[in-house]
Amino acid sequence: MTEVTLSNIVKFYGKHQALHGINLDISDGEFVVLVGPSGCGKSTTLRMIAGLEDISGGEIAIGGRVVNDLPPRDRNISMVFQNYALYPHMTVRENLGFSLKIAKMDAAEIAKAADEAAGILGLEELMDRKPAELSGGQRQRVAMGRAIVRHPDVFLFDEPLSNLDAKLRTQMRVEIKKLHQKVGNTIIYVTHDQIEAMTLADRIVLMKDGHIVQVGTPLELFNTPVNTFVATFIGSPPMNLIDGVVSGSSTIQLADGLSVPVPASAQGQVHNGQRVKFGFRADNLMPYGHAVEEEGERADLELTVTLTEPLGTETVLFTDLAGTEVQGKMLNPRPVRPGEVLKFRLMLDKCHVFDAATSDAIRG
Amino acid sequence: MDRNQSYRNHKRLMKALHFSGLFIVMSIICIPGLWIVLNSFRPTVEIMAKPPVWIPTFTLDHYRAMFGGAGEGGVPVFSYFRNSMIVSVVSTAIAILIGMSGGYAFARYRFKGKNGYFVGLMLFRAVPGVALSLPLFIVFARVGIIDTHIGLILAYVAMNVPFTVWLTDGFFRQIPKELHEAAEIDGCTRWQAFWQVEFPVAKSGVASAAIFAFLTSWNEFALASQLTRSVGSKTMPVGLLDFTAEFTINWGGMCALAVLMIVPALILTFLVQKHLIAGLTFGGVKG
Numbered sequence: 098m099t100e101v102t103l104s105n106i107v108k109f110y111g112k113h114q115a116l117h118g119i120n121l122d123i124s125d126g127e128f129v130v131l132v133g134p135s136g137c138g139k140s141t142t143l144r145m146i147a148g149l150e151d152i153s154g155g156e157i158a159i160g161g162r163v164v165n166d167l168p169p170r171d172r173n174i175s176m177v178f179q180n181y182a183l184y185p186h187m188t189v190r191e192n193l194g195f196s197l198k199i200a201k202m203d204a205a206e207i208a209k210a211a212d213e214a215a216g217i218l219g220l221e222e223l224m225d226r227k228p229a230e231l232s233g234g235q236r237q238r239v240a241m242g243r244a245i246v247r248h249p250d251v252f253l254f255d256e257p258l259s260n261l262d263a264k265l266r267t268q269m270r271v272e273i274k275k276l277h278q279k280v281g282n283t284i285i286y287v288t289h290d291q292i293e294a295m296t297l298a299d300r301i302v303l304m305k306d307g308h309i310v311q312v313g314t315p316l317e318l319f320n321t322p323v324n325t326f327v328a329t330f331i332g333s334p335p336m337n338l339i340d341g342v343v344s345g346s347s348t349i350q351l352a353d354g355l356s357v358p359v360p361a362s363a364q365g366q367v368h369n370g371q372r373v374k375f376g377f378r379a380d381n382l383m384p385y386g387h388a389v390e391e392e393g394e395r396a397d398l399e400l401t402v403t404l405t406e407p408l409g410t411e412t413v414l415f416t417d418l419a420g421t422e423v424q425g426k427m428l429n430p431r432p433v434r435p436g437e438v439l440k441f442r443l444m445l446d447k448c449h450v451f452d453a454a455t456s457d458a459i460r461g
Numbered sequence: 462m463d464r465n466q467s468y469r470n471h472k473r474l475m476k477a478l479h480f481s482g483l484f485i486v487m488s489i490i491c492i493p494g495l496w497i498v499l500n501s502f503r504p505t506v507e508i509m510a511k512p513p514v515w516i517p518t519f520t521l522d523h524y525r526a527m528f529g530g531a532g533e534g535g536v537p538v539f540s541y542f543r544n545s546m547i548v549s550v551v552s553t554a555i556a557i558l559i560g561m562s563g564g565y566a567f568a569r570y571r572f573k574g575k576n577g578y579f580v581g582l583m584l585f586r587a588v589p590g591v592a593l594s595l596p597l598f599i600v601f602a603r604v605g606i607i608d609t610h611i612g613l614i615l616a617y618v619a620m621n622v623p624f625t626v627w628l629t630d631g632f633f634r635q636i637p638k639e640l641h642e643a644a645e646i647d648g649c650t651r652w653q654a655f656w657q658v659e660f661p662v663a664k665s666g667v668a669s670a671a672i673f674a675f676l677t678s679w680n681e682f683a684l685a686s687q688l689t690r691s692v693g694s695k696t697m698p699v700g701l702l703d704f705t706a707e708f709t710i711n712w713g714g715m716c717a718l719a720v721l722m723i724v725p726a727l728i729l730t731f732l733v734q735k736h737l738i739a740g741l742t743f744g745g746v747k748g
Contacts, residue, residue, distance in 0.1 A: 149642050170648040182639035186661045196647035199657070243647070 099160040099250035099283050100124050101146065107154035108141055108307075115141050116307045118155070123300075128277050128284045132294035133304035134330075139287045140255055142304075146285060147176050147253050160250055175244035176253040179260060181236045183228040189215075189239050190224040196247045214242040217279065218272075234265045241273070245280060254286040258293065270296055291331050295319070303327055325456040328376055328449065334413060336376045337423035340453065343371040349450070351375065351419035357396060357443075363450040363459045372453035379413060381444040382425035389428065394445040400425075402437050414439070494723070501716035508712050523717040536714075538721065540692045541700035545722075547610050548696055549678040552617035556674045559618070560625025561667055565655070567626065568633035579630075582623040590620060594687040601688060608690040616684050621674040628673070632666025633659065668736035672729065679726055697722045 101123040108116035116138045123129050131139040144150040146157055148169035157164055164172050175196075183192050191198075193211040202210075215221050218238045228236055237257060244252055254273070258266045274297055277284055288294055294301050295315045303310045303318060303326075311323045315331075322328035322336070329335040341349040346369065347359050357375060359367055367373065382398075383389065403422070404415035412430035415422060425441055427433065450459045500508050501523055507514045529535040566572075567579055597616060598607070606612035636659055644654035660667070682698040689695045701718055704711040 147642075147646060149645070168650070169642070169645045170650070174646065176643070176646050178639045178643060180637055180639055182637065182643040184640065184644070184658055184662075186658075186664075195644075195657075199648040199653065243643075247647070 101160075101251060101283060101285065102158040103142070103146075103155065104158075105155040106142065106145065106152065106157065108138070108145065108150065109153045114307060116145075116153075119307075119309060121302060121309065121312070123283060123285065126281050126283055128274075128286065128297060128299045129302060130286045130288060130294040130298035130300075131302045131304060132288055132291060132330075133310075135289055136306075137304040138307040139289075139302075139304050143176075143253050143255055143285060143287045146251070147174055148172050173247075173250045174253055175247050175249040175251075176255065177237075177240045177244050177257045179256040181228075181240040181260075183236055183239055183243070185228050188225050188227055189220060189231070189242075192228070192239055193220075193242050193246050195243070210246050211242075214246045217245065217276070218242045233261050234269060237261060237265075237269055238272070241276065245276070250283065252282055252284045254284065254288075256288055257286075258288070259290070266293075273297065292333065295331065301331075303330060321458070321460065322449070323458050325374060325376070325451045328451070328458075332378060334379050334424045336378050336449070337382070337418075337421070338374045338376045338451070339419050339421045339423070341373050341375045341419075343367045343369060343373055345369055349373060349375055352421075353419045355419045357448070358394075358445060360448045360450060361394075361446055362461055364461065366459045366461055367450065373459065374451040374453050374456075376449040376451060377443060377447060379424040379426045381447045382418075382423065382441055384414070384425070384427055384439040384441050387427040387429055387431070388442060391444070393447070396443045396445055398441045398443060399438055400441050402433055402439060403435055405433050405435065416441075497716045497719045497723070500713060501720045503713065505711070505713045523711075523713040527714055527717050536700055536703045536718065537692045538700070538718065541695055541697045541718075542721070544610065544689075544694055545679060545696040545698075546725075548613045548617065549675050551610070552614040552621065552678045553671055553675040555614070555618045556621035556625050557667060557671050560622050560670060560674075561629050563622065563626040564629030564631075565633050565659075567630040569638065579626075582626055586623045590681070591683045594684050597684065598687050607688060608694045610694060612688050613685060613694065613696070616688060617674075617678040617681065620681075620684075621677055624677075625670045625674055628670040629663065629666055632663045636662050665736040668733045672733055675729065676726055679722070 101121075103119050103121040106116055106119040107114070119138075119142060121129075131142060133139050141150060145152050146159070148164065148167060152165050159172055159174070184195065187195065190208075190211055193214055194207040197207040197210055211224075212221075215224060218241060220235070220238055220242055223231060223235060223239070228239065231239065237260075240257070257273070258269050261269060270293060273286075286293075286297060294303075298315055300312060301315055301318050302312050305326055311318055311327050313321075318327055318331045322331065325336075325338060329338070339351055341351045341357075343359065344350045344356070346367070347364065348356050349359055350356050380389075398418065400416040400418060402414050402416050406413040406415075407430060410428070412427045412433065414425045414427055414433065416425060417423070433439070451457060452459055499517060502519050502521070503517050504520050504522060507518060527536055527538055563582075567575065593616075601607045601612045606615070640658050640662065641649075641651070641654040644658040645651065649657060680698060681696075682701075685696045685699045686702065689699055697718065701715050704715040704718070
């Protein structure tokens with residue numbers, strides 16, 4: 098049983114407060130991703146769990162045992178670093194076996210464990226090479242191998258893929274997920290990349306400025322963001338947000354005389370004259386003939402395309418709606434020239450409303 | 462003539478100039494050394510001959526005399542050699558231990574007045590050693606460590622530590638801190654992490670610092686000539702003075718002793734030159 102519990106974790110660097118009371122329960126075998134923009138405190142949180150940073154306040158427990166003052170070696174964790182941190186003077190085999198050597202296990206056992214880890218990650222051919230002779234992806238795998246050799250309670254990953262090129266990153270992402278399925282340990286993973294967070298996580302912890310903004314499954318964060326920060330951080334392209342004012346109880350007046358009904362989820366939660374942001378994802382603004390066939394309340398809009406981003410299976414269309422640049426999507430794309438006017442349909446029941454003053458979602 | 466041809470000629474000319482320049486510079490560096498080695502094997506008449514004798518005669522007379530008795534121009538070579546060895550090796554070892562700890566601390570830890578200390582250390586290097594010889598002489602005389610190995614070792618350690626700190630600081634700085642963090646997570650104590658991971662990686666830096674410290678102590682003359690008096694503590698550079706008399710200088714003998722000084726330094730440099738070529742394998746970390 099290796100759940101990880103953070104209670105009211107605080108971190109100060111001198112006078113600067115980096116973390117403001119982080120509370121988080123991670124259950125056994127869960128894959129949790131800490132994500133957020135740089136400087137949000139996600140790496141600090143991870144390093145505190147690892148024991149590489151002092152804890153200014155609060156309590157961290159691993160497997161029910163408070164570890165606040167334990168050195169890293171007594172926490173039974175392993176960590177994969179952004180720059181891999183392989184020992185350059187050792188071969189891959191020695192790198193893999195290092196932790197066991199330090200634990201004074203006998204040579205035969207070390208060799209067996211190293212071979213086993215190499216087998217899981219496909220490193221058999223590379224065992225006698227030094228890190229300098231490996232490619233980025235291979236180094237990454239060795240770093241992971243070094244982590245699994247010890248059979249730790251918890252794996253910590255600190256932006257492990259950010260030094261890889263895009264193709265390799267996708268590939269390693271899959272390998273990490275497979276590794277998790279194979280070994281089943283608790284994993285805490287830090288990244289600034291929302292796609293990594295979405296694809297890997299059982300649960301995402303979205304952080305900003307030393308606070309947790311929202312915790313939930315990838316789909317929860319995608320479908321019910323608690324505020325505009327989550328809405329624009331998760332999902333690509335980010336959610337479109339348009340300023341508006343509630344008029345009456347069921348209409349939102351946008352600029353340019355355009356008005357939309359208050360989405361069902363927010364009905365009864367808004368009041369006349371309230372300044373709001375009206376949000377919808379690119380997937381819900383699609384031109385007719387190139388859209389998903391689905392039921393639901395919709396609004397028809399004639400919009401001029403200003404820019405296109407063809408991605409193959411879909412094309413992202415940039416257009417202006419009520420004075421704001423918004424992005425829509427075109428499925429089964431055909432070539433579109435900038436300046437072309439298309440008839441779009443906006444799926445109204447998939448839209449979100451946020452309070453303009455607090456940025457919080459308005460939802461029933 | 463077409464442009465390709467003219468560029469090719471230009472390139473050849475530049476290459477020729479380049480090599481001539483290199484040759485001149487290397488000559489300036491090497492000729493004094495060569496002069497010493499050659500003259501240690503030539504009879505004194507030939508060394509002093511005017512016009513110079515271009516085809517040297519080979520003789521081991523200077524070496525024979527040097528190792529000979531006191532009456533035949535001999536000097537206590539073995540004592541000098543032993544003194545030099547003891548002083549250089551011990552002072553280098555101490556300087557490396559202190560300097561490496563200091564360099565590591567400057568590279569890894571944050572503490573109050575860090576930059577001040579560092580600049581202070583470097584400024585200390587700016588004081589010419591000779592200027593310190595009088596105060597050192599007086600202090601050492603009072604303490605009673607004039608003409609001892611300890612005195613010289615102390616002086617050389619003080620001379621070498623700032624440089625060692627500076628050099629090893631640079632090397633430890635190149636090692637990402639994640640390496641020792643990874644080692645600590647892998648079960649090491651801070652101390653183990655240093656010896657198992659950071660020290661082996663910085664080994665080349667430490668080796669070059671050691672070579673520099675050793676050569677500084679081995680070749681130092683100004684301080685040693687003040688702080689040593691007798692055969693029991695005189696080092697080889699000071700021993701060279703034995704060949705100067707009131708009116709004459711025994712150039713051949715001096716050269717012979719100088720060769721004996723150069724040889725160990727050369728051997729040592731060859732032994733560690735692999736490490737001197739720095740930048741061992743920093744490939745464990747993506748740079």
